Amino acid sequence: MGSCFSPKARMNITNHVRAPRLRLLASLVILVAMAALAQPLSADVVYLQGSANPTFNLRFTELLEAELGPDTEVRAFASLRTFDGPAGPVITLGQEALARVLETGTQRQILALLVSPETIAGAAENAGGRMSTVYYDPPLLRQALIGRVILPQASRMALLARPEQIGDYESLTEELADYGIEARVFVVTGDEALIPTLSRALSYGDFLLATPDNVIYNPRTIKHILLTTYRRNRLVIGPSHAFVKAGVLASSYVPLPDYAAEAARFIREWQRTGVLPEPTYPETFSIEINHQVARSLNLPLPDRDEIRAEVRRLLHQSDGEATP
Structure with missing residues (x-):
């Protein structure tokens, strides 16, 4: 049976049905576009x-991602050939990782972690001022104050150093004078001079x-150093909690979650200003x-939290000159 509607009528009916659908489709497109505009086009990338330890790398990455949140992607550098x-x-993470990145000639800012201040000082010249760090080795002032808290009667402290390092400890000896500690550096001129120099240092210092x-403190020498020290x-x-x-x-140290949190603080500052902190x-x-x-030394010790609290108090004493 043929339709009872004329062609023109049928077209009007079709348009009448399609119009709401088209309006609904247009509304959906607008809503999707607005939602897309409300979201960042891409997450920030770090x-x-x-390091050469994949287990450590995974743990650090997990901690860093947890601190930075879902809007920041931590991407493996090694997967980017052209970078x-x-x-x-x-x-x-570590000296070798820093060297590999510097070899690429990247112009990106670098947050070098788990490296010594000496490594940073040397590498910063090649990085053209684009490098910063969160120090991992404990500051020597803090380490010295741990010794002072453990031995309240201590008034003299000894250090061993190679000839070219003597000047590195001048500021430390000056700072320790403010805490009533006299510090003296004993120079180790070679492997054969280590133990004789150590003996002289122990005759002087309370610790x-x-x-x-x-070069001085390593797996090959530490046993001889400790035996000589405890016999006296x-x-x-120090020098680190591994020892x-x-x-x-x-020794003092920074727990890895706290270290990752400090690294995340540096990254957030870069995201805010485009520059890594000092x-x-x-x-x-x-x-x-x-x-x-x-126990072997018959040395009564305060609780570690008490030691830490006292060290922090000393570091933040009223003169405001010492920093942790």
Whole structure:
């Protein structure tokens, strides 16, 4: 049976049905476009050149991502051959990672982590001022004050140093004078002079402050240093919490979650200003203690939290000159 509507009538009916559908479709397109405009076009990107330890890299990445939040992507540097991805700084973990990134000639800002101040000073020249760091090795003033808190009667402290490093400790000795500690640097002129120099240092100081100098303090020498020190009934502070397991009495350190949080603070500052902050030490720290060594020395120790609280009090005393 043919339709009872004329062609013109049928067209009007079709248009009448289609119109609401078209208006609905147009509304949906507008809503989708508005939603897209409300979201960032792409997440901020931070590049990471990890260490040779994949387990550590994964843990650090997880902590960093948790601090930065979902709008910041942490992307592996090694996966970018041309390194022409979105804008963002590069985080390096360790000296080898920093060297690999510098070899690429990248013009991006670099947040170099887990490297020594000496490494930073040398690499910063090649980076053209585009580099910053969160120091990981404990500041020597803090380490020295740990020794002072553990031995309240201590008035003299000894350090070992190579000839070219003597000047590096001048500011430390001046700072320690404000805390009633006299510090003296004993120069180690070679491997054969290590133990004789150490013996002279122990005759002078109430305790030995070990520095992050891996020429003097390393797995090959630490056993001889500790045996000599404890035979003289002296204690060793530092250079890091890893040495506490080897027999050092105590050292401060920054827990990895706190270190990652400080790195995230640097990245957020870059996102806000386009510039990484100046190098700094994290404010937070913990203290590792070898209680077995303390018992061997017949040394009563305060609780580690009490030691940390007293060290912080000393660092923030009223003159305001000392920093953690």
